[in-house]
Amino acid sequence: MNRREMLKYTALLTGGAVSTSFASVFLSGCSRPEDVSELHFFDPDQFELVALLADTILPRTDSPSATDVNVHYTIDSMIGLVFDIDFKNNFREQWAELERHLAGHNFRQLDQPDQVELLRELELNRNSETENARLAYMELKQQTIAYYLTTEEIGKEHLNYLPVPGDYEPCISVDDVDNRAWAI
Amino acid sequence: MNISDQTEFDAIVVGSGISGGYAAMELCTKGYKTLVLERGRMVNHGDYPTAEKDIWDLPYQNRVPRKEIEKHYKKQNRLAWWVRQDNKHWVNKDDEYPYDEDVRFDWIRGHHVGGRSLMWGRHCYRFSDIDFEANKKEGVAIDWPIRYADIEPWYDYVETFVGISGQAEGLKQVPDGKFLKPFPLNCAEQHLRESVAEKFPERVVTPGRVANLTEYDPEVHKGHRGRCVARNRCWRGCPFGAYFSSQSATLPVAEETGNLTIRPHSIVKEIVYDADTGKATGVRLIDAETREELEISARIIFCNASTVGTTAILLNSRSETFPYGLGNKSGELGHNMMDHHYGMGATGILYDLEDSYYSGRKPVGFYIPRFTNIDEETKRDDYLRGFGYQGNARRINNVPEGVIGQDLKDVVFQPGAWHIGMTCFGELLPYHENRMYLNFNKTDQYGIPIITFDAKLRENEEKLREHGVQCAVEMLEAAGCVNITSSNDATAVGACIHEMGTARMGHDPDTSVLNRWNQMHEVPNVFVSDGSCMTSAGTQNPSITYMTLTARAVDFAHNQVVDGKL
Numbered sequence: 044m045n046r047r048e049m050l051k052y053t054a055l056l057t058g059g060a061v062s063t064s065f066a067s068v069f070l071s072g073c074s075r076p077e078d079v080s081e082l083h084f085f086d087p088d089q090f091e092l093v094a095l096l097a098d099t100i101l102p103r104t105d106s107p108s109a110t111d112v113n114v115h116y117t118i119d120s121m122i123g124l125v126f127d128i129d130f131k132n133n134f135r136e137q138w139a140e141l142e143r144h145l146a147g148h149n150f151r152q153l154d155q156p157d158q159v160e161l162l163r164e165l166e167l168n169r170n171s172e173t174e175n176a177r178l179a180y181m182e183l184k185q186q187t188i189a190y191y192l193t194t195e196e197i198g199k200e201h202l203n204y205l206p207v208p209g210d211y212e213p214c215i216s217v218d219d220v221d222n223r224a225w226a227i
Numbered sequence: 228m229n230i231s232d233q234t235e236f237d238a239i240v241v242g243s244g245i246s247g248g249y250a251a252m253e254l255c256t257k258g259y260k261t262l263v264l265e266r267g268r269m270v271n272h273g274d275y276p277t278a279e280k281d282i283w284d285l286p287y288q289n290r291v292p293r294k295e296i297e298k299h300y301k302k303q304n305r306l307a308w309w310v311r312q313d314n315k316h317w318v319n320k321d322d323e324y325p326y327d328e329d330v331r332f333d334w335i336r337g338h339h340v341g342g343r344s345l346m347w348g349r350h351c352y353r354f355s356d357i358d359f360e361a362n363k364k365e366g367v368a369i370d371w372p373i374r375y376a377d378i379e380p381w382y383d384y385v386e387t388f389v390g391i392s393g394q395a396e397g398l399k400q401v402p403d404g405k406f407l408k409p410f411p412l413n414c415a416e417q418h419l420r421e422s423v424a425e426k427f428p429e430r431v432v433t434p435g436r437v438a439n440l441t442e443y444d445p446e447v448h449k450g451h452r453g454r455c456v457a458r459n460r461c462w463r464g465c466p467f468g469a470y471f472s473s474q475s476a477t478l479p480v481a482e483e484t485g486n487l488t489i490r491p492h493s494i495v496k497e498i499v500y501d502a503d504t505g506k507a508t509g510v511r512l513i514d515a516e517t518r519e520e521l522e523i524s525a526r527i528i529f530c531n532a533s534t535v536g537t538t539a540i541l542l543n544s545r546s547e548t549f550p551y552g553l554g555n556k557s558g559e560l561g562h563n564m565m566d567h568h569y570g571m572g573a574t575g576i577l578y579d580l581e582d583s584y585y586s587g588r589k590p591v592g593f594y595i596p597r598f599t600n601i602d603e604e605t606k607r608d609d610y611l612r613g614f615g616y617q618g619n620a621r622r623i624n625n626v627p628e629g630v631i632g633q634d635l636k637d638v639v640f641q642p643g644a645w646h647i648g649m650t651c652f653g654e655l656l657p658y659h660e661n662r663m664y665l666n667f668n669k670t671d672q673y674g675i676p677i678i679t680f681d682a683k684l685r686e687n688e689e690k691l692r693e694h695g696v697q698c699a700v701e702m703l704e705a706a707g708c709v710n711i712t713s714s715n716d717a718t719a720v721g722a723c724i725h726e727m728g729t730a731r732m733g734h735d736p737d738t739s740v741l742n743r744w745n746q747m748h749e750v751p752n753v754f755v756s757d758g759s760c761m762t763s764a765g766t767q768n769p770s771i772t773y774m775t776l777t778a779r780a781v782d783f784a785h786n787q788v789v790d791g792k793l
Contacts, residue, residue: 099631099632100631100635101635101639102632102636104633104636106640117288120287121287121288121290124287124294125288125290125292125293127293128293155632159632163631166628166629167628167629184626185626188626188639189288189624192624192639193283195281195283195284198283202640205587206281206458207456207458208458208588209457209587210586211410211457211585211586211587211588212585212586213410213412213413213417213585214413214414214417214583214584214585215583215584215585216582216583217583217584217641217642218582219586220584220586222641222642223640224622224624224640224641224642225588225642226281227282
């Protein structure tokens with residue numbers, strides 16, 4: 044949210060009365076969005092697979108797909124640049140197993156319903172042979188959903204976005220908010 | 228706020244955080260020309276660069292990249308939840324603020340005007356006589372020189388100004404205060420409260436008591452305050468002034484008197500002692516920008532540089548009279564380091580109350596005050612003292628197992644199941660062996676000896692922890708939670724950011740540094756009213772007690788001046 048939007052929401056809340064001293068405290072620069080132009084963990088071929096997995100988990104419907112909102116780039120930069128080395132190394136091993144597992148089932152060539160089915164099976168039918176592949180997949184799934192729900196487009200257009208709530212109400216019915224989760 | 232070259236004041240306050248700001252306000256209000264010295268940079272109310280950023284405005288999901296952590300925040304980042312994009316402007320860089328450890332010690336800090344009052348947890352619970360009497364009853368360390376009745380009116384005084392939201396419960400272990408209306412428990416938290424009360428009547432799940440204004444009265448909440456609008460971004464700095472900080476409350480009130488001067492970038496090296504008068508004459512400081520050393524004098528000195536900062540200054544203030552640090556004939560200065568310890572608790576999922584939700588983001592969840600060793604009925608054989616919990620209930624992302632694709636898209640925007648979590652905070656006893664000291668053979672970039680820590684948890688804490696985790700699980704079970712997971716990963720001392728006790732109060736100059744008025748036994752015009760004054764740690768979040776003792780100490784100092792004794 045930028046300064047102008049913040050003031051707009053605050054003005055709504057206070058019935059339009061925003062003091063100049065209040066307005067003056069919103070004098071800050073914008074943070075630069077992270078650089079998504081290069082890859083930090085996956086190679087281009089792996090990255091294509093990550094994108095396919097992300098869109099299999101969250102395909103485009105009447106709302107955007109995971110890659111429509113750049114979730115795959117976030118996954119790459121979080122694993123490549125942010126999470127600690129142990130996590131990164133551990134994930135690298137598990138990812139190799141996932142790649143092998145998917146290649147063994149020609150995942151990339153399957154129709155979408157079969158892709159969904161293959162991933163469902165991997166998640167639900169646990170066995171020791173596919174355990175590492177499953178862990179890598181669960182990690183990707185979890186990250187895909189988390190990053191998807193924290194993008195601006197999803198937050199503002201598909202969830203309930205209330206930047207300056209004003210009041211706290213401890214118990215409301217989900218119907219009061221159309222059974223939509225809060226964006227933030 | 229003025230920045231001047233003046234070198235003489237009525238009073239000097241070292242530190243501008245939660246207790247330093249309070250000392251400054253009280254001194255200025257009583258007419259003392261007061262200089263506040265702060266080693267870090269200036270921060271004015273409103274200098275909160277991330278306050279309006281949403282998660283998508285913050286790079287890397289609000290996380291800080293590994294390389295930057297490695298370079299600047301390795302120690303600070305030991306707290307997995309601490310260094311983030313939205314608050315790192317308040318976090319000290321390790322490479323600029325070195326310290327040593329004989330035993331791991333997580334010294335979590337931010338040096339800037341306002342100090343940790345900007346990013347504190349804001350929980351405020353009164354100490355009770357269960358705390359003030361514990362050392363004496365159990366023969367641990369030394370007796371507190373005060374009791375609840377001594378400071379009760381001062382709690383009233385400070386809480387009224389600070390503005391504490393909370394719910395009166397009539398509990399002897401955390402006495403009720405001057406509360407604004409609470410942030411109510413949400414449906415799942417209320418369910419937890421009722422289920423726990425039914426099974427464990429002595430355990431009370433109550434709305435956390437926090438220094439956020441649920442009601443705003445401009446006549447009372449002076450400074451740059453305003454009502455909380457439930458954004459839950461307090462630690463970034465609040466443009467609404469809805470939570471209490473030096474910036475939002477004490478410093479503007481101090482400034483309005485015309486008596487305040489604030490000098491950032493001022494690293495106090497030592498307090499200067501005059502053996503002839505038996506008093507301190509002022510402080511010697513290094514200007515962090517010019518590296519110039521200068522001396523500033525005052526009639527009264529309040530040391531509020533934080534527990535570790537204050538103790539380091541006093542240990543470095545060596546003279547013929549006090550070769551081991553100012554006012555340290557007892558030898559206790561630097562010892563009895565305490566904190567609270569955590570890294571223990573439990574979480575669970577509640578598949579119930581699916582129709583219930585909440586609106587707004589309250590800046591607090593629930594609190595469960597200590598419930599063991601508070602009387603004969605609750606006495607434990609395996610450990611002394613007790614523990615309390617902070618926690619919350621919220622609805623998490625809706626991600627049913629094995630569901631992806633179109634099916635997941637159909638449900639992923641809905642609120643998911645209730646998640647209830649609680650973290651246990653335990654008391655750490657005052658062990659003489661737990662200490663900090665200065666390494667005079669090694670100095671920092673300003674030529675000041677390096678602070679070194681040597682403190683750890685011991686057997687009493689280990690025993691207490693086991694019970695704390697067990698009780699957390701029991702309470703979640705009572706509420707009907709499933710998928711309960713518990714943890715017990717003991718934190719290093721310091722990690723709770725409640726470090727305290729290294730210049731303790733006591734009856735006797737032979738065993739303590741400060742008297743019952745936070746005045747140095749041996750140097751009557753030096754007062755210490757930050758966490759270093761504490762004689763035991765309690766289980767309560769301590770800031771409100773520091774502020775209370777500070778206001779009381781200033782009042783005492785003022786009376787001494789009026790009586791011609793100072």
